[in-house]
Amino acid sequence: MDITVLGEARYPSPLNYHVSDKARVPFTVIVDPDAPPAEELFFEVAGPRERLFFDPAKTRAGIVTCGGLCPGLNNVIRSLVLQLHHGYGVREILGFTNGYQGLDPWRGSEPVPLTPEFVEDIHKEGGTVLNTSRGPVDVSVAVDNLIRRKVDILFVVGGDGTQRGGAELCKEARTRGHALAVVGIPKTIDNDVAFVTRTFGYVTAVDEAAKAIACAHTEAHSVLNGISLVKIMGRNAGFIAAGATVASQDVNFTLVPEVPFVLDGENGFLDALKKRILKRAHAVILVAEGAGQHLLAGGEEQHDASGNVKLKDIGIFLRDRIEAYFKAEKIPFALRYFDPSYMIRSVPACAEDAVLCDFYARNAVHAAMAGKTGLVIGQHHGVFTHVPIDLLAKRKKQLDLNSPAWQGALASTGQNFAQFPA
DSSP states (O other): OOOEEOSOOOEEOSOSOOOOTTOEEESOOOOOTTSOOOOOOEEEEOSOOSEESSOGGGOEEEEEEOSSOOTTHHHHHHHHHHIIIIIIOOOEEEEEOSGGGGGOTTTSOOOEEOOTTTTTTGGGSSSOTTOOOOSOOOHHHHHHHHHHTTOOEEEEEEOHHHHHHHHHHHHHHHHHTOOOEEEEEEBOTTOOBTTBSOOBTHHHHHHHHHHHHHHHHHHHHTSTTEEEEEEEOOSSOOHHHHHHHHHHOOOSEEEOTTSOBOOSSTTSHHHHHHHHHHHHSEEEEEEETTTTGGGGOOSOOOBOTTSOBOOOOHHHHHHHHHHHHHHHTTOOOEEEEEOOTTTTTSSOOOHHHHHHHHHHHHHHHHHHHTTEESEEEEEETTEEEEEEHHHHHTOBOOOOTTSHHHHHHHHHHOOOGGGSBO
């Protein structure tokens, strides 16, 4: 996939290692002659280029963090600043605050000058020192502001909605004739960004979710017929739920958006839960927030500031239905409900995610300094790549139900969705 470039790269890179602009990595590496032909996609390999489009001494960069919190945001900010400053000699770096609102001078605050001293210890904290918000910005106003501030590069840290916004900024700047490099860094604990094997923050979220599950298991196991219900994030994909299930090995039922299920009747979920309680006297249920939405149909559809459909609360719904069911069956029980959703995303990044944040950030800087724009840093097969934002915005990644991730979850729980199929 070809990436848009702003123009001829005329300045020598100060780095002593370079990646060829011709290097490509195939999206599909497993070839099965008996299977239908797979879509052939080849992505540019990320990394420093031999020549730069921007003169580092005259370059001004900006950073914005958007959407929900995610472990590692401060790590990304820090690595962007250090690579720009120490690696390329860029001295002017602005941090736009409160998400895309910060690009609008009428709604946002003055940007924060980012220096190595400012970012020295921010990676030790959760959240983002630049703050964040959901929702779009008037693209014309934002580009006016970037031009007025003489910003050459904008790093956009966020999920697919944020990256679509970055694409609009890129197009508007091109229309104005302003050479603006817009480079995205994929951020979501849900790990549902296409063409990205793993987004930063996901491993930390799984680790934190596993801690909550351990507490839930202790609660369920310490009383007769104890039932612990844990709801975690995962709007459209169950990657956190599957990962936490395998990591904890204490979950008995894992419910994800990719697998609809029946609640009532013989072989429904409640019936399967009753059989588990009568046999083992305790159970741990893990449900992703986007699971079971077919059971909550009805009412007017509402959207958040980012345009996402507001989900009905499957956790509270299941809690109430489980309570009513076991009372009707006259089976004594003790139900504990856990919702660590915001806790698992607001902590500092673990070591593995911290390393990943650094790789994403440094590759973003390399791409931007070479004059590449309208791209997101991707990763697959262990290789970091350049993914066109327009391509990424058209796809959503979900759990492959034949993958080791989901099959591992099923093996760990022992559940059988054939018992309560939709």
